[in-house]
Amino acid sequence: MKRFYCDCGQEVYFHNTHCEHCGRDLAFDPISMKLLCGHRELGRFISQDSQHRTQSYKTCVNHTEPLNCNWLLSADDPHSQCISCRTTQTIPDLSRPKNPLRWKKLEQAKRRLFYTLLSLGLDVRGRELDEQGLAxxxxxxxxxxxxxxxxxxxxxxxxxxxxxxAAEADEGFLHTMKEAMNEPYRTLLGHFRHEVGHYYWMKLLSEEALVQFRRVFGDERFDYQRALSIYYQYGPARHWEVSFISGYATSHPFEDWAETWAHYLHITDTLDTAHAYGLTNYEPSRNDFDTWIAEWTRVTQLMNALNRSMGLADAYPFVLTPIILSKLRFIDQLIDSQAREQ
Ligand SMILES: [Zn+2]
Ligand SMILES: [Zn+2]
Ligand SMILES: [Zn+2]
Structure with missing residues (x-):
């Protein structure tokens, strides 16, 4: 993710609703993808652009507790919730003590997910515009x-x-599940990135792409329930690391796709952050997969070396083998071609 600054010069963060340094209000505009500095009043957010022209936006109705959503809508947008909040159909009972915080953490992770999807030019339309839109x-x-x-x-x-x-938002629950499912990288953001992968499989694959998909990931028509029960009984096959990004990816081509998709989004966001902090000069562009991966490899070596200096385990213990790279490349081409269409 990019770095953001308040007009006073203070570095501020994506979820911040105000600047700790000067006290001004902050809000994120998902159209310009900028964190704006200004002030909130009566459901509006007033900000000045670089030419000192006054800009008015609508604040997301969830800008209050417990969500403190800082996303904006255009001044004439008929909706009351931002594009991220309004994709949520059902939330847990907020009268129960842990649920307001769980909901907040879930929405924070979802906005981060949306940030990457929007930056990749992916369609995030909800159900108000598309019967099978995101929800x-x-x-x-x-x-x-x-x-x-x-x-x-x-x-x-x-x-x-x-x-x-919703309990996945609890540290304790997440930890238990990590151990029980042998998924050391289980996170809320990871869940979102994985599940949204299934959604984009449904949305992005044309007949022609499907033929290619089967060549790269295998035949998804294989009985899904049976495949999963085999996986949960026996676990991943030996030497799975040569062909799959995770053990779970071995269970079925659908899960392989979703795991690889999530990994693609991890790389996209992390490399963006590395660039924002000056760890790399590389800025991704279309049809640039090989350079993108080479730069990613360099950054992960640095991440691992930093962790080892602290006596910690590798931050990035994955090995991107030629087979895994062919899967990531397939996803890259699909995202590029759909972004071109938009
Ligand atoms: Zn400030
Ligand atoms: Zn919102
Ligand atoms: Zn899945």
């Missing part, structure tokens, strides 16, 4: 709330609707 539901199950009907919320995607267990 989210954050549910609780009986593991954390005995009063709900659902015994076990399964994280997943169906026709654009992404379901997440």
């Amino acid at each position: 989210f539901q954050f549910l609780e199950d009986q593991r954390t709330n005995p009063h709900v009907a659902i015994e076990h919320v399964l994280t997943g995607h169906v026709n654009g609707l992404i379901t997440l267990n």
Whole structure:
């Protein structure tokens, strides 16, 4: 992600609603992709552009507690929620103590997801414009709330609707799941990036791309439920690292795609951040996959070396083999061609 600064010169962050240094209000405009400095009044956000012209925006209705969403809408936008907030269809019961904070963390991770999707030129339309547009539901199950009907919320995607267990926002729950599922890189942001991958598979693959997909990822028509139950019984095959980005990716071509897609978004965001902090001069452009990966490799070597200096495990223990690279390249080409169409 880019670095952001208040007009007073102070460095500020993506989720900030005001500057700690000068006290002015801050808000993010997802159209210009800029964090703006100004002031909020009566549902409006007033800011000045570089030529000192006054600009007026609508604030997201969720700018108050518990979300403190700092995203803006155009002044004439008929919606009350920003493009990210309005994709959320269901939230957990806010009268229960942990849920307001869970919802806040979920929406923060979702806005970060949206930032990367928008920067890649991907369509993030919700259901008000597209029946199978993006939508989210954050549910609780009986593991954390005995009063709900659902015994076990399964994280997943169906026709654009992404379901997440709200408890994934708890550090404790996430830690337990990391151990139980052997997923050391399990994070909220990672869940979002993975699930949205299933959504874009549905949206981006033409007939022609599907033929290519099968060549790269395998045949997705293989019985999905059966594949998953085999995976949960036996785990990934030996030497899976040669062909897959994670153990879970071995379970089915759909999951391989979603895991690789999530990894693609990890690289995109992290390399953007590395660039913003001067760790690389490289700025990604279209049809530039090989340079992009070479630069990424250089940055990950640096990340690992820094961690080792602190006596920590490698920040990036992944090896991008030729097979994995061919999968990432396929995703790269698909995103490039859809961004061109837009
Ligand atoms: Zn300031
Ligand atoms: Zn919002
Ligand atoms: Zn999945």
